[in-house]
Amino acid sequence: MKIDDLLFHRLEKAARLKVSPEERSRLQADIERILDYVELLNEVDVSDLEPMVRPVDLVNQTREDVVAARPFPRKILENAYEEQDGYFVVPKIL
Amino acid sequence: MAIKPQIGLEIHAQLLTKTKAFCSCSSESFDAPPNTHICDGCTGQPGTLPKLNATVVEFAVKAALALNCHINERSSFDRKNYFYPDLVKGFQITQYFRPIAENGSLLIHADGRKKKVRIRRVHIEEDTGKLLHSPADRPECAFIDYNRCGIALLEVVTEPDLDTPKEAHAFMETLRNTFRTLGICSGDMEKGALRCDANISVRDTDRGLVTARVEIKNVNSFRFVEKALEYEFERLKAALLSGEKTVSETRGWDQGSRSTVSLRSKGEENTYRHFPEPDLPDIVLERAWIDRIRTTIPELPMEKQDRLMEQYGLTMAEAKTFLDEPELETFFVAAVGQGLPVKAVKNWLLGEIQKTLKERALTIDRTTLTVARLAEIIEWIATGKTTTHIAKTLIPDLLENDISLEQLLSEKGISRINDSAYVIEVSKKVVEEHPEQAEAYRFGKTGLLKYFIGLVMKETKGQCDTSLVQETIKALLEGNNIEG
Numbered sequence: 301m302k303i304d305d306l307l308f309h310r311l312e313k314a315a316r317l318k319v320s321p322e323e324r325s326r327l328q329a330d331i332e333r334i335l336d337y338v339e340l341l342n343e344v345d346v347s348d349l350e351p352m353v354r355p356v357d358l359v360n361q362t363r364e365d366v367v368a369a370r371p372f373p374r375k376i377l378e379n380a381y382e383e384q385d386g387y388f389v390v391p392k393i394l
Numbered sequence: 395m396a397i398k399p400q401i402g403l404e405i406h407a408q409l410l411t412k413t414k415a416f417c418s419c420s421s422e423s424f425d426a427p428p429n430t431h432i433c434d435g436c437t438g439q440p441g442t443l444p445k446l447n448a449t450v451v452e453f454a455v456k457a458a459l460a461l462n463c464h465i466n467e468r469s470s471f472d473r474k475n476y477f478y479p480d481l482v483k484g485f486q487i488t489q490y491f492r493p494i495a496e497n498g499s500l501l502i503h504a505d506g507r508k509k510k511v512r513i514r515r516v517h518i519e520e521d522t523g524k525l526l527h528s529p530a531d532r533p534e535c536a537f538i539d540y541n542r543c544g545i546a547l548l549e550v551v552t553e554p555d556l557d558t559p560k561e562a563h564a565f566m567e568t569l570r571n572t573f574r575t576l577g578i579c580s581g582d583m584e585k586g587a588l589r590c591d592a593n594i595s596v597r598d599t600d601r602g603l604v605t606a607r608v609e610i611k612n613v614n615s616f617r618f619v620e621k622a623l624e625y626e627f628e629r630l631k632a633a634l635l636s637g638e639k640t641v642s643e644t645r646g647w648d649q650g651s652r653s654t655v656s657l658r659s660k661g662e663e664n665t666y667r668h669f670p671e672p673d674l675p676d677i678v679l680e681r682a683w684i685d686r687i688r689t690t691i692p693e694l695p696m697e698k699q700d701r702l703m704e705q706y707g708l709t710m711a712e713a714k715t716f717l718d719e720p721e722l723e724t725f726f727v728a729a730v731g732q733g734l735p736v737k738a739v740k741n742w743l744l745g746e747i748q749k750t751l752k753e754r755a756l757t758i759d760r761t762t763l764t765v766a767r768l769a770e771i772i773e774w775i776a777t778g779k780t781t782t783h784i785a786k787t788l789i790p791d792l793l794e795n796d797i798s799l800e801q802l803l804s805e806k807g808i809s810r811i812n813d814s815a816y817v818i819e820v821s822k823k824v825v826e827e828h829p830e831q832a833e834a835y836r837f838g839k840t841g842l843l844k845y846f847i848g849l850v851m852k853e854t855k856g857q858c859d860t861s862l863v864q865e866t867i868k869a870l871l872e873g874n875n876i877e878g
């Protein structure tokens with residue numbers, strides 16, 4: 301699949317990444333190679349097969365409804381691109 | 395010509411579980427500081443796995459049973475993919491292909507009749523984060539709080555069975571009351587615990603025409619959903635009559651202009667690329683377990699309304715008031731249980747008492763009024779020691795002071811004037827002072843009787859028995875002998 305400049309730009313924006321021109325051509329080629337590799341799967345005929353969602357046949361794996369606070373909230377917030385007053389800050393949407 | 399709307403609803407109810415749907419974070423998000431109830435799971439950190447909250451399944455099954463649904467023996471989870479900052483993982487876990495329950499119904503009362511509304515499906519999903527668009531000090535930004543992200547939701551989808559905006563309102567109210575009775579959702583719309591999207595199309599059955607389907611989203615009260623639907627019905631009907639083309643779109647309610655406004659058209663809609671969630675095993679439910687949950691279901695609102703009507707001879711509206719005001723119902727049942735006459739208790743509770751409670755934004759359990767005091771009022775009126783009129787004026791005092799009727803009457807210096815001689819005297823004076831009206835009455839304007847009664851009540855400061863006054867005035871005006 302061809303990753304043209306327009307599509308690459310959209311991915312860049314969506315992922316909030318800034319990519320240098322040198323990185324760009326390398327990444328474009330990488331992504332194309334990965335997609336082509338996955339594309340191989342389309343060559344297999346699965347029309348007669350029941351789709352398999354997961355390799356193990358477990359059911360009803362539930363947990364009790366008990367609060368277990370994790371020590372992470374602060375750490376997760378520190379990963380934010382920007383933080384203010386405890387909020388994640390993103391560019392305006394509406 | 396028959397032009398009718400066709401309305402369907404999608405309701406999201408936040409489940410009252412202690413933790414979120416797929417992680418152990420607290421689900422009490424509303425008053426918590428932003429991003430304090432988040433973890434690696436609900437913020438989608440790489441390598442984390444969801445684990446289903448057992449109580450979510452139990453609550454969903456309770457709802458499904460109350461909604462007379464077919465409960466699927468096996469149900470499963472799927473990913474709904476979309477890219478928006480309220481969703482950290484880039485997808486929402488929902489039940490798209492195999493919901494927990496389908497094909498149910500809910501009985502509602504609307505416009506004085508019963509109606510069965512079909513339920514298409516009930517499924518479990520997770521809530522999204524909350525966005526704060528363009529905060530005052532940072533208009534170029536949006537702030538995100540993920541406390542809500544991952545809270546368990548139950549989505550209920552109806553068939554387009556609702557024929558009027560009023561029926562839609564009745565459905566939402568009945569569903570909310572049902573969920574409250576089950577104890578699975580607070581039903582608090584202002585806090586977003588219950589949210590409703592409506593879809594409407596309008597059809598002209600004579601000409602076989604139908605408009606595009608419009609979705610109404612993000613409306614935060616039942617009343618506004620009803621208003622938005624009323625507005626949309628008129629708008630689509632006008633378009634249908636004038637032959638104007640309508641488009642499938644999503645609209646929101648703008649309370650300022652009391653109209654709906656377009657949010658986006660269907661063309662801009664995402665494709666969600668639903669696919670099975672590989673990280674969550676299926677739910678398989680055993681009949682015996684479902685039957686056990688069934689035994690925990692209490693009497694539901696509609697059943698209760700029917701029972702109240704039958705047991706106490708209440709009208710539908712009266713029964714509904716008791717349904718909406720559980721404290722009032724508890725008081726009613728207690729009073730009637732102690733042998734007080736149903737009619738008197740009901741008239742007091744749903745009349746002057748409810749009116750005063752509303753004015754003061756109180757519930758009856760937070761006042762000083764007891765069943766014993768109400769019994770006293772009813773007895774005093776029945777035995778002629780006071781009048782309904784006087785007792786009514788004392789209700790505010792009786793709700794705020796733990797004082798007997800006798801004490802209150804003597805404190806206020808009010809006594810019932812049931813001396814008929816006095817009533818006759820005042821009535822005579824009033825009739826004599828208004829000869830023109832008296833004449834008009836005799837020539838057939840019998841409605842003036844009320845006018846004269848009013849004058850006497852005013853003259854006696856409302857302390858007379860109304861029926862005595864009425865009798866006296868009537869006799870006077872009609873020239874009957876009243877002395878003997």
Ligand SMILES: [Zn+2]
Pocket residue numbers: 414417418419431432433434435436437544
């Ligand atoms: Zn969490």
